[in-house]
Amino acid sequence: MIRVAICDDHEIVRAGFKHIFSSSNDFRVVAEAGTGREALDIARRQVCDVLLLDIAMPDQSGIDTLHTIRQGQPALPVLILSGYPAQQYALNLFKMGANGYLNKECDADELMMAVRTVFQGRRYVSATVGELLAQSFDRDPNTAQHTDLSDREFQVFLRLARGATVSEIGIALSLSIKTVSTYRTRIMEKMGLQSNSDLTYYAIKNHLLD
DSSP states (O other): OEEEEEEOSOHHHHHHHHHHHHTOTTEEEEEEESSHHHHHHHHHHTOOSEEEEOSSOSSSOHHHHHHHHHHHOTTSOEEEEESSOHHHHHHHHHHTTOSEEEETTSOHHHHHHHHHHHHTTOOBOOHHHHHHHHHHHTTOTTSOGGGGSOHHHHHHHHHHHTTOOHHHHHHHHTOOHHHHHHHHHHHHHHHTOOSHHHHHHHHHHTTOOO
């Protein structure tokens, strides 16, 4: 029996996932969360074998939540289920320690196979994500610039793109202003951008903002 926790801010989505898992005796949904902080509480209580995590969560994004989980519960399998296409987030989330990435439009059989895979200690890589990984190894010029960012840089990038100040980011991520400024400089250099406005435009163009 695989104990599953479903972390998504939409109740109807959680209900749909629960219905899928109820069709098999191999799974049992043991916890649900509608916010990032609730997801962290589930991870810290160690009540599940696999945690399903959405990216767009209120109060704390799934990206920030994943980063915190990896600091405290590095062995907990986390499967990202998102409405965003894989090319927008998948590579960065794998670098941050996600065990798998699925679009919410996946079918029930693929969802259950992905949960079984990460439960066994392996990473679940769909055909789409596999192609993206291959492109990153080949240094495909069409690969989006944000996929070269580290996990912390990616967190800072998204907050800057949403208009947060360096001070606000420092408070949210428990970093000094100097450290955040250093990350900002690295982000600009890696992405070949000049200003926060450029970051926002890039994020909008690549559908990285809600």
